Structure formats: C-alpha cells, structure tokens
Amino acid sequence: xxxxxxxxxxxxxxxxxxxxxxxxxxxxxxxxxxxxxxxxxxxxxxxxxxxxxxxxxxxxxxxxxxxxxxxxxxxxxxxxxxxxxxxxxxxxxxxxxxxxxxxxxxxxxxxxxxxxxxxxxxxxxxxxxxxxxxxxxxxxxxxxxxxxxxxxxxxxxxxxxxxxxxxxxxxxxxxxxxxxxxxxxxxxxxxxxxxxxxxxxxxxxxxxxxxxxxxxxxxxxxxxxxxxxxxxxxxxxxxxxxxxxxxxxxxxxxxxxxxxxxxxxxxxxxxxxxxxxxxxxxxxxxxxxx
Amino acid sequence: xxxxxxxxxxxxxxxxxxxxxxxxxxxxxxxxxxxxxxxxxxxxxxxxxxxxxxxxxxxxxxxxxxxxxxxxxxxxxxxxxxxxxxxxxxxxxxxxxxxxxxxxxxxxxxxxxxxxxxxxxxxxxxxxxxxxxxxxxxxxxxxxxxxxxxxxxxxxxxxxxxxxxxxxxxxxxxxxxxxxxxxxxxxxxxxxxxxxxxxxxxxxxxxxxxxxxxxxxxxxxxxxxxxxxxxxxxxxxxxxxxxxxxxxxxxxxxxxxxxxxxxxxxxxxxxxxxxxxxxxxxxxxxxxxxxxxxxxxxxxxxxxxxxxxxxxxxxxxxxxxxxxxxxxxxxxxxxxxxxxxxxxxxxxxxxxxxxxxxxxxxxxxxxxxxxxxxxxxxxxxxxxxxxxxxxxxxxxxxxxxxxxxxxxxxxxxxxxxxxxxxxxxxxxxxxxxxxxxxxxxxxxxxxxxxxxxxxxxxxxxxxxxxxxxxxxxxxxxxxxxxxxxxxxxxxxxxxxxxxxxxxxxxxxxxxxxxxxxxxxxxxxxxxxxxxxxxxxxxxxxxxxxxxxxxxxxxxxxxxxxxxxxxxxxxxxxxxxxxxxxxxxxxxxxx
Numbered sequence: 001x002x003x004x005x006x007x008x009x010x011x012x013x014x015x016x017x018x019x020x021x022x023x024x025x026x027x028x029x030x031x032x033x034x035x036x037x038x039x040x041x042x043x044x045x046x047x048x049x050x051x052x053x054x055x056x057x058x059x060x061x062x063x064x065x066x067x068x069x070x071x072x073x074x075x076x077x078x079x080x081x082x083x084x085x086x087x088x089x090x091x092x093x094x095x096x097x098x099x100x101x102x103x104x105x106x107x108x109x110x111x112x113x114x115x116x117x118x119x120x121x122x123x124x125x126x127x128x129x130x131x132x133x134x135x136x137x138x139x140x141x142x143x144x145x146x147x148x149x150x151x152x153x154x155x156x157x158x159x160x161x162x163x164x165x166x167x168x169x170x171x172x173x174x175x176x177x178x179x180x181x182x183x184x185x186x187x188x189x190x191x192x193x194x195x196x197x198x199x200x201x202x203x204x205x206x207x208x209x210x211x212x213x214x215x216x217x218x219x220x221x222x223x224x225x226x227x228x229x230x231x232x233x234x235x236x237x238x239x240x241x242x243x244x245x246x247x248x249x250x251x252x253x254x255x256x257x258x259x260x261x262x263x264x265x266x267x268x269x270x271x272x273x274x275x276x277x278x279x280x281x282x283x284x285x286x287x288x289x290x
Numbered sequence: 291x292x293x294x295x296x297x298x299x300x301x302x303x304x305x306x307x308x309x310x311x312x313x314x315x316x317x318x319x320x321x322x323x324x325x326x327x328x329x330x331x332x333x334x335x336x337x338x339x340x341x342x343x344x345x346x347x348x349x350x351x352x353x354x355x356x357x358x359x360x361x362x363x364x365x366x367x368x369x370x371x372x373x374x375x376x377x378x379x380x381x382x383x384x385x386x387x388x389x390x391x392x393x394x395x396x397x398x399x400x401x402x403x404x405x406x407x408x409x410x411x412x413x414x415x416x417x418x419x420x421x422x423x424x425x426x427x428x429x430x431x432x433x434x435x436x437x438x439x440x441x442x443x444x445x446x447x448x449x450x451x452x453x454x455x456x457x458x459x460x461x462x463x464x465x466x467x468x469x470x471x472x473x474x475x476x477x478x479x480x481x482x483x484x485x486x487x488x489x490x491x492x493x494x495x496x497x498x499x500x501x502x503x504x505x506x507x508x509x510x511x512x513x514x515x516x517x518x519x520x521x522x523x524x525x526x527x528x529x530x531x532x533x534x535x536x537x538x539x540x541x542x543x544x545x546x547x548x549x550x551x552x553x554x555x556x557x558x559x560x561x562x563x564x565x566x567x568x569x570x571x572x573x574x575x576x577x578x579x580x581x582x583x584x585x586x587x588x589x590x591x592x593x594x595x596x597x598x599x600x601x602x603x604x605x606x607x608x609x610x611x612x613x614x615x616x617x618x619x620x621x622x623x624x625x626x627x628x629x630x631x632x633x634x635x636x637x638x639x640x641x642x643x644x645x646x647x648x649x650x651x652x653x654x655x656x657x658x659x660x661x662x663x664x665x666x667x668x669x670x671x672x673x674x675x676x677x678x679x680x681x682x683x684x685x686x687x688x689x690x691x692x693x694x695x696x697x698x699x700x701x702x703x704x705x706x707x708x709x710x711x712x713x714x715x716x717x718x719x720x721x722x723x724x725x726x727x728x729x730x731x732x733x734x735x736x737x738x739x740x741x742x743x744x745x746x747x748x749x750x751x752x753x754x755x756x757x758x759x760x761x762x763x764x765x766x767x768x769x770x771x772x773x774x775x776x777x778x779x780x781x782x783x784x785x786x787x788x789x790x791x792x793x794x795x796x797x798x799x800x801x802x803x804x805x806x807x808x809x810x811x812x813x814x815x816x817x818x819x820x821x822x823x824x825x826x827x828x829x830x831x832x833x834x835x836x837x838x839x840x841x842x843x844x845x846x847x848x849x850x851x852x853x854x855x856x857x858x859x860x861x862x863x864x865x866x867x868x869x870x871x872x873x874x875x876x877x878x879x880x
Binding site for chain 2: 029035037081082085086089091092093095096097099100101102103104105106107108109110111112114115214218222225226229233260261263264266267268270271274275278
C-alpha cells in the first residue's frame with residue numbers, strides 16, 4: 001500500500017510534466033490545426049538554457065526568467081521560420097517541417113554542448129519531506145503545484161480575458177475572426193509564444209528529476225502527444241487528464257512489469273486507445289462536411 | 291451486352307504493346323546491372339552503391355504511401371529493420387536459406403504493415419504520424435532489449451548471402467536488378483486501378499468514396515506495399531553488409547528515408563532514387579562535418595525545412611511537372627464515340643424508396659422522418675429553403691452520414707447501412723455542390739475513376755476500354771477535346787461538367803445532383819439544362835437538389851419539398867409549386 005501511494009505521487013509528478021507539454025501541443029493545434037512535432041525540443045532547449053545560466057553563476061530565479069524569455073523568442077522564430085511560410089499548405093508539409101525543426105534544434109544543441117547529459121539542481125535546498133509512509137520529493141511537489149496554478153491560469157486567461165477570447169475565436173473560425181477585426185497572425189504568434197513558454201517551463205521543472213539530455217525533448221513530447229490522444233485530441237482538459245494518467249500508468253508499469261520497456265507502455269496505451277476509443281476520454285467524433 | 295454492339299468503336303488509345311514501349315527501360319536496366327556486375331569497384335564505392343541501392347527500394351515504399359496515397363509513415367526504418375533482422379537472424383542463427391528468409395522478411399512486413407494500417411488508417415494524418423512514431427519506438431526498444439532473440443545492442447553478425455551471389459560485386463548486380471524490377475512496378479502503379487484509387491484518396495477522400503473506391507482498403511494497401519518494400523530493402527541490406535545493429539533502424543533513420551523521398555520528389559520512383567543517391571553521397575562529401583557531433587544532423591533538419599518550403603515537389607517533381615504541363619497541351623486526346631447510359635434495373639417501378647429517414651445531430655433534427663419515392667426514368671427534385679435538410683438528406687443517401695433511423699432501398703437493394711463505396715457499387719452516382727474533383731489529375735483520369743466503379747457493366751476489360759468509356763462521358767458533356775488537361779486549368783462551370791461526366795461514366799442506376807446550377811452563370815445554366823435533358827432522354831433516373839426554380843420546374847416531373855427537416859409537400863411539379871405550404875415556406879406566410 002505504501003509503495004502504491006509512493007508510486008502514485010511520483011506518477012502524478014511526472015504526469016504533470018506530460019500535461020504541461022500536452023497543453024502546449026493542444027493550444028498550437030487548436031490555433032493552427034497542425035501538430036508541432038518540435039514541442040518537446042522546446043522543453044529540451046529551455047532546460048539547456050537553464051543549465052547554461054546557472055553554470056554562468058546567475059541566481060536560480062534569474063536563470064529561470066532568462067530561460068523563459070529565451071523560449072518566448074524561440075516561439076517567435078519558430079512561428080516565422082517554420083509555420084508561417086507553410087500556413088496555406090496542407091497539414092502534411094507542416095508536420096514534416098516541424099519534424100525538421102525538431103532535428104535541427106536537438107542537433108544544434110548537441111553540436112554546441114556535446115553529448116554528455118547535464119545535471120541541474122532543484123529549486124529547493126531541502127530534497128523532500130516524509131509524510132506518513134510517503135516521501136514527497138520537493139521537486140515533484142513543485143511540478144504539481146505549478147501545474148495546478150497553470151491550469152487555473154489557463155482557465156482564467158481563456159475564459160475571462162478579452163485576449164483569451166480572441167484566441168479562442170481565432171482557433172474556432174479564422175475567417176470570421178479576421179472579419180471581426182482580430183489579427184489572426186498576431187493571435188497565432190501569441191499562441192506559439194505561449195506554448196513555447198509552457199513547453200520550456202515543463203522542461204525546466206523536470207530537468208532536476210531527469211538528466212538534461214538531447215533526447216529528453218523527444219521522449220517527453222511523444223508521451224505528451226500520446227496524452228493528448230488519450231485525453232481527447234484538441235481538448236484542454238483532456239490533455240491534462242491524459243498527461244496525468246500516462247505518468248501514473250508508466251510509473252506503475254515500470255515498478256510492476258518491466259523497467260527497460262518503461263518507455264513502451266505509453267505507446268501501447270496509445271495504440272489501444274486509437275483502436276478502441278480514438279476520440280479519447282473527452283473527445284467527440286467529428287465528421288468531414290460534404 | 292446489346293448496347294455495346296451498336297457502340298462506335300473508339301480508335302485504340304495505345305497502339306504498341308506495353309512491353310515494346312517500355313523496352314528502353316529494360317535495356318537501360320540491363321546495362322546498369324551489367325555495369326554493376328562487370329566494373330571493378332573498390333570496397334568503399336561498392337558499399338556506398340549497395341547502400342544507395344537498398345535504401346532506394348525502401349524509399350520507393352514511401353513514394354507509394356506518401357506520394358501516391360497521401361498517408362504519412364514515420365516508421366519505414368522499423369520495417370526496414372524487420373526485413374534486415376529476418377534475413378540476419380534467419381541466416382546467421384537459424385541457418386536457413388537466404389531466399390526463404392527474404393520471402394519471410396516480405397511476409398512479416400506485409401502482416402505488420404497491414405496490421406498497423408488497419409488499426410489506425412481510419413483516423414487522419416496526425417494520428418497516423420503519431421502511431422507510426424510510437425511503433426518505431428517500440429520496435430527499437432524491442433531490438434535493444436530483447437537480447438535473447440535479437441542479440442540486443444551487439445547486433446547480428448555473420449549474415450549470409452545466397453550461394454549464387456557470394457561476391458560483393460555479383461550481390462550488387464543482383465540488388466540493382468531488384469531495384470530495376472521494383473522501380474518498374476512502382477513507376478506503373480499510378481496507372482493501375484489500385485494506383486488510381488490511391489491518387490483519388492490522396493486528392494479527395496470523400497469524392498473517392500462516393501465514386502466507388504473503398505478508401506480504407508486503399509490506404510491499408512498503400513501502407514502494406516510501403517512496409518513490404520521496406521522489408522525487402524532491409525533483407526537485401528542485411529545480406530549486403532553481413533552485420534546489422536539496432537541503431538541502423540532508429541527513428542532518425544525513418545526521418546532520413548522521409549527526407550530522401552521528399553528531396554527527390556515523393557511522387558515518383560525516379561525522385562526516390564535521386565533523393566536517396568544525393569543523401570548518401572552528400573554526407574560522404576561532407577565527412578569533415580561529422581567531426582562535430584550533431585552538426586551534420588542539424589544541417590539535415592534545416593534542409594528538411596527548406597526543401598518543404600521551397601521545393602514542395604522535390605527535385606524530380608519540379609522537372610516532371612514542367613514536362614506534364616507541356617505534354618497536356620501537345621498530346622491530342624483520343625476521339626470518342628457516343629456515351630450510352632444503360633441503367634441497371636431490377637424491374638420495379640420505384641428506383642429509390644426512402645422511408646422514415648431521420649438524421650439527428652445531437653438535439654438537432656436535421657432530417658426528420660422523410661419519405662421519398664423516385665420513379666424509374668424520372669427527374670425528381672428535392673427542394674426547400676436554406677437549412678431545410680436537403681444536403682443532409684443527400685449525404686445520408688450517399689452514405690457520408692449514417693442515418694439515425696429509416697430505410698433506404700435502391701432498386702430493390704437495402705443500402706441503409708452500406709459504406710459510400712458500396713452504395714456506389716450498388717448503382718448510386720453523385721456530384722457535390724462544392725466541387726470535389728481529384729485536383730492533381732487530368733480530366734480524363736478523374737472520369738476514369740468514375741468509370742472504374744465496381745459492377746459497371748458498360749465497360750469492357752482492360753485500360754483501353756476504361757479510357758474509351760471515360761472519353762465518351764467527357765465528350766458527352768462537351769469536354770472531350772480537353773481530356774488531358776489538369777483540373778486546375780478548367781473554369782468552375784467546366785469542373786462541374788467534369789464531375790457530372792465522372793458520375794455518368796460509372797453508368798449509375800440513380801444520379802444524385804447536389805445543386806448543379808450553384809455558381810454557374812446564365813449561359814452555363816442553359817447548357818446544364820440542355821445536358822440534363824440529354825441525360826434524362828437516355829432513361830437515367832435523376833434526383834436533383836437545386837435553388838434555381840426555373841431549372842427545377844422545367845427539368846423535374848416530380849418534386850419533394852422539405853422544411854425544417856420534414857417533408858411538407860410531395861407530388862407533380864406544378865401542383866407542388868402552387869401548394870400554399872410551399873409558397874409560405876419560401877416567401878413567408880401572411
């Protein structure tokens with residue numbers, strides 16, 4: 001029982017990271033109708049930025065701010081260089097271009113920083129607290145806390161602010177939104193910035209738990225994407241629930257079934273969902289209009 | 291077939307037999323094989339050639355699935371790996387015969403590809419991209435971790451070659467021969483029935499479905515073909531290099547295959563060979579870049595973005611596109627005879643009987659208990675104000691929507707629960723309000739797909755009969771002389787005529803026309819009216835939706851009126867149009 005609680009805590013912690021990245025996926029998908037296969041590289045690049053700043057001797061909070069500002073900039077460049085020129089083409093070229101961007105980003109970091117994984121220490125000096133039978137790692141607590149805050153922020157932002165409503169309008173009907181005087185390209189730019197920052201935040205938060213490596217981005221991204229499908233593709237709540245569920249499934253799978261195949265569980269669950277419930281937990285079936 | 295007896299025979303489209311016309315290809319291939327066998331290469335060059343040859347075959351697979359069928363596969367390296375491990379483990383560990391292992395490699399990848407395709411191809415592109423990546427990751431995990439079977443990260447060594455091709459030189463010649471054979475098949479795939487179906491699915495899935503193509507089966511076939519070519523290539527690769535390890539079949543390699551395919555041009559095997567050759571040679575020239583880990587791949591990633599942006603059709607696509615446009619204007623289309631429509635009949639007086647048809651979207655009753663009976667040989671109109679449920683009814687009839695309740699009987703066959711392509715096979719033809727043609731094809735190819743409808747009794751065997759039928763249909767609508775032009779060069783009105791020709795070529799029992807006059811100017815409307823008369827004169831039953839009351843009242847003998855999803859009037863045209871409910875539905879009541 002103790003072990004189960006402990007695993008549940010760890011699973012939710014790692015699942016929260018998937019949820020954050022999944023949220024970034026969903027926001028871009030809703031705004032542009034494309035899946036950004038470089039979403040995970042946003043997390044990886046942010047983690048490396050963080051490592052560089054901390055090694056440079058900057059305070060942790062300042063490094064954090066700089067890393068997130070860097071991600072905002074990356075979001076801008078990504079939109080202008082990868083999405084924007086292809087916006088009138090079908091989804092296929094865009095997918096392939098984002099895959100190209102993902103290769104470019106991870107290997108640029110590799111060329112600059114070399115293949116050795118880096119270590120980033122956690123935000124807190126205390127490693128964690130013992131609560132009854134469960135040991136609560138401070139970094140996991142932070143991850144869970146930030147995720148809760150972000151989910152609340154996200155709800156407030158999209159439902160209660162004018163900018164959020166403009167973003168929603170854009171994602172639902174671009175032509176109508178532009179007729180109402182909303183600048184669609186600005187809204188899409190904001191979406192890319194926001195989702196790059198979200199991805200970066202996830203990367204920075206998870207970096208002390210995992211190693212900071214070139215591959216961390218693609219691993220997280222694939223699972224985050226699996227999470228969006230499990231939750232219901234394009235659904236914000238679905239992304240979060242899917243991410244948490246995947247983190248828990250994976251942690252239990254590693255503990256009770258097999259450690260080497262830990263990364264495979266997410267994909268097996270994903271394929272099972274695609275076969276038996278492709279619309280995910282929250283999604284609805286949609287049909288093309290004739 | 292009595293109708294075909296009095297048909298004017300169209301001149302044969304292709305004069306020389308296929309084998310003669312393609313002789314240059316086989317001579318060229320034989321020369322290449324002889325060169326591969328005869329020239330003395332040093333080991334380094336030999337390895338590069340061997341790699342380029344086997345990789346090209348794997349990339350052919352992508353040109354089928356992505357280029358022809360428009361579906362993404364990000365796991366080609368996994369299928370390549372399946373083939374390589376089948377031959378590797380088979381010959382090295384189990385000491386089986388090489389040929390047996392190679393056949394096994396193809397069989398395994400066929401099953402794996404078909405299974406993966408069947409489980410996901412009902413869903414759209416993003417899912418497919420994701421699932422193939424997942425599949426790729428699982429395969430890599432298994433290759434590395436199932437040490438007992440795959441030898442794990444150590445890989446498989448001492449892979450054997452067939453007795454016949456022991457020397458590297460002769461093995462290369464064998465691989466080049468395989469490349470030539472597979473290349474020939476892939477080159478001709480687009481002109482076969484399956485290939486046309488794949489292109490139709492790529493261009494417009496909905497239209498493909500209502501023209502009698504089983505969309506799902508076509509996609510699965512494309513996916514399976516791609517996987518088999520990957521497996522075959524992998525098997526040849528393993529024999530060539532005698533050693534394989536998991537890192538040769540990772541996700542990065544899948545991306546490499548994809549890039550090769552895109553760079554050369556995804557639509558053609560020639561493009562595959564160009565792309566593969568370049569991407570194997572360029573890294574060899576840029577070896578100095580490999581001293582900095584990551585730099586080479588970073589450039590790779592950047593080039594993917596640049597290729598997609600600036601050369602969407604790849605190198606060969608760019609070249610051949612110019613050639614196709616030139617040829618369309620110089621190649622004279624064949625002359626055609628008159629089109630004969632001979633609707634099939636089960637004898638009954640009513641061709642289409644719809645009873646109690648309903649379609650609900652959540653709480654909205656878009657169609658609510660509608661009855662329609664279309665008499666054989668008549669022109670029947672379905673009218674109603676905007677939002678009355680006309681197009682929804684048509685979509686339920688052609689199977690794009692599933693009926694919530696009710697029954698649809700076409701010429702004695704209950705088609706209520708059939709898929710769109712099955713209804714087409716049963717004798718339904720339709721056009722769309724917003725034109726849905728296969729945009730990358732010529733007018734003739736579009737109509738050929740219609741003519742290819744399963745159980746179309748009006749065409750004979752073979753490609754020539756198909757072309758003949760399609761030409762007749764195009765000539766019937768007045769566009770025979772422009773048959774070889776691409777869809778994009780036709781005006782809106784002419785595109786609508788091509789859609790009608792596509793439906794007519796299939797010789798349907800019932801033709802559904804979805805607002806055919808929408809967007810036409812007055813001259814075009816007159817032409818359309820004339821065309822409808824000529825179609826009706828051949829006894830084809832038509833169910834037409836339109837807003838143009840002049841067209842409807844002149845063309846149709848019978849009218850059904852819908853409002854708010856319900857039938858409010860039904861009967862002989864003039865009487866219905868004077869019906870007070872109809873007048874108030876259109877003009878508002880006092």
